[in-house]
Amino acid sequence: MPVRWSIDPEKQLMTAVAAGEVTRADMEAFFEETTAAHVAPYCKLFDGSAVKTTMGPDDMLALGVQMQGLHQPGSEMGPLAIVLPLHMMDLVRRMVGILAVADRPMQVFTDVEAARTWIEAKGAQHRPKKNGR
Numbered sequence: 001m002p003v004r005w006s007i008d009p010e011k012q013l014m015t016a017v018a019a020g021e022v023t024r025a026d027m028e029a030f031f032e033e034t035t036a037a038h039v040a041p042y043c044k045l046f047d048g049s050a051v052k053t054t055m056g057p058d059d060m061l062a063l064g065v066q067m068q069g070l071h072q073p074g075s076e077m078g079p080l081a082i083v084l085p086l087h088m089m090d091l092v093r094r095m096v097g098i099l100a101v102a103d104r105p106m107q108v109f110t111d112v113e114a115a116r117t118w119i120e121a122k123g124a125q126h127r128p129k130k131n132g133r
Contacts, residue, residue: 002051003030007039012078013123014039019050024059031066041076043123047083047112057091064095077104079122081115084108 003026005016014034018026055063071077080099084092089108096108105122109115 002026005030005034007037007042011120011123012042013045013119014042014078015045016047017050018046018048020052022048022051022053022055024055024063027063028066031063031070035070039078040070041078043078043119044080045083045115045119046081047115048088049083049085049110049112051085051088053088053091055091057094060092060095064097064099067095067099079105079119080107081119081122082106082108083112083115084110086110 002020002022003016003018005014007014014037016030016034018030082096082099099106107115107118109118
């Protein structure tokens with residue numbers, strides 16, 4: 001699958017890397033898998049810096065609507081860092097706009113390391129303290 005993901009339970013971080021040709025079906029499968037894994041409250045780093053796609057604006061809008069539907073009212077949503085190549089920014093603009101409606105920190109980057117630094121800082125703020133500390 002062109003989208004691989006993993007979870008670090010200690011850091012409460014879900015990291016996804018998408019590379020090569022990614023289709024709408026690939027993204028829909030990714031949403032289904034991560035929804036089943038209950039990662040909504042986790043911090044999320046989505047690295048799409050190596051993505052190539054033939055998806056168009058209608059596909060991106062449909063994916064944005066699908067993601068919006070995954071947000072349950074009153075449920076906790078962890079911070080989200082998205083990394084995309086500059087040439088894809090216009091294509092994903094509407095999808096990112098839909099995602100921005102969720103009540104959580106979100107940032108779009110063109111640099112993976114900047115995104116990782118940001119999400120790690122957000123994660124440190126986001127994680128509940130252990131033993132009341």
